[in-house]
Amino acid sequence: MTVKTETEMPVLTYSKSRAIVALITAFMKQRKMGLNDFIQRLATNSYACKHPEVQSILNLSPPQDPELMNANPSPPPSPPQQINLGPSLNPSAKPSDFHFLKVIGKGSFGKVLLARHRADDQFYAVKVLQKKAILKKKEEKHIMSERNVLLKNVKHPFLVGLHYSFQTTDKLYFILDYINGGELFYHLQRERCFLEPRARFYAAEIASALGYLHSLNIVYRDLKPENILLDSQGHIILTDFGLCKENIEPNGTTSTFCGTPEYLAPEVLHKQPYDRTVDWWCLGAVLYEMLYGLPPFYSRNTAEMYDNILNKPLQLKPNISNAARHLLEGLLQKDRTKRLGCTEDFVEIKVHVFFSPINWDDLNAKKITPPFNPNVTGPNDLRHFDPEFTDEPVPSSIGCSPDSALATASIKDGSEAFVGFSYAPSMDSYL
Secondary structure, three states: OOOOOOOOOOOOOHHHHHHHHHHHHHHHHHHHOOHHHHHHHHHOOHHHHOOHHHHHHHOOOOOOOOOOOOOOOOOOOOOOOOOOOOOOOOOOOOHHHEEEEEEEEEOOOEEEEEEEEOOOOOEEEEEEEEHHHHHHOOOHHHHHHHHHHHHOHHHOOOEOOEEEEEEOOOEEEEEEOOOOOOEHHHHHHHHOOOOHHHHHHHHHHHHHHHHHHHHOOOEOOOOOHHHEEEOOOOOEEEOOOOOOEOOOOOOOOEOOOOOOHHHOOHHHHOOOOEOOHHHHHHHHHHHHHHHHOOOOOOOOOHHHHHHHHHHOOOOOOOOOOHHHHHHHHHHOOOOHHHOOOOOOOHHHHHOOHHHOOOOHHHHHOOOOOOOOOOOOOOOOOOOOOOHHHHOOOOOOOOOOOOOOOOOOOOHHHOHHHHOOOOEOOOHHHHO
């Protein structure tokens, strides 16, 4: 697909400014959509569907890959299967333990709320998911996978921590660290792009988190600025593990078509088996966005964007260092077998010249002062959350479900699909 470039500086008329605003608005809305919902909309767009790359991606015939997510219309739901991933139920936890204060996030299956525990006055982010919505989209395995991955995150400074989880007849509850420095996406929106030292600091902490997940044979698969939070001091916290894939050995691959459109690696779009280097592609895309303000192959036209990811050479403007240029070229290598990180994974990222100013031991010990301080005054300081969320009333149903962790509910309400979800940490996890 040919991309035309302007040789002269265009005059910014009123109509053009409105067009730019419309472009940014469309970009933001699209970014907030889940990939499944996005594909459903794409599939109903007759113009877009005529593009050969889009047809290839959508593959509107029934999927052969049983792991393939909802890129195609789902068959009628079958009875949910039992999934048991470990620790026993936590019968003492219940919604009424919390005072739910504000909505601070939303997703496909529920909301994230700021909550204060009534017994100890501690603040938490409570992710509340609707079982019916999860079962309708056949996502129960991914939710259980998210919980399973969260249990392994306790030892890393740049991954959000799970305190415990429980369920009622109709909802699942994750009790998570409360992080109120704002999404990286929020700060990028406000500042458009970051200077290179700030981008390097964030990229290093993100890479450290990804390297840790890879050491556990977990591929993250959905790195994007919306899933990267800043804590109250300005350090990175990676969150939302719903698309993580477990048990991927160093040379292992998977083939699920999932992620976020702007950040999909070429091999994912090609529906080829892919490995953990998909995360290094996404790191390159996020670093590019931090330096330039938009993802590397972005187009408002989705078909053109996919074509760009697959075929367009990477174009780098001259306003970055040679080290940054070299790193982006290595991470955004379309051939995953030649991509930076394909041989020694995180080790290759750590030793790259771009990160030569970083002392990795100090970084992981949070001894490096972050380049930006969110300056929050306390847990009630919500200045870095989107008012779209915080202005929304807290649903009255969130804190008054009649049941705590259930053991006897009927399979009809989906309870059996989430056996083992509830989790209470053992005492030695605090030692």
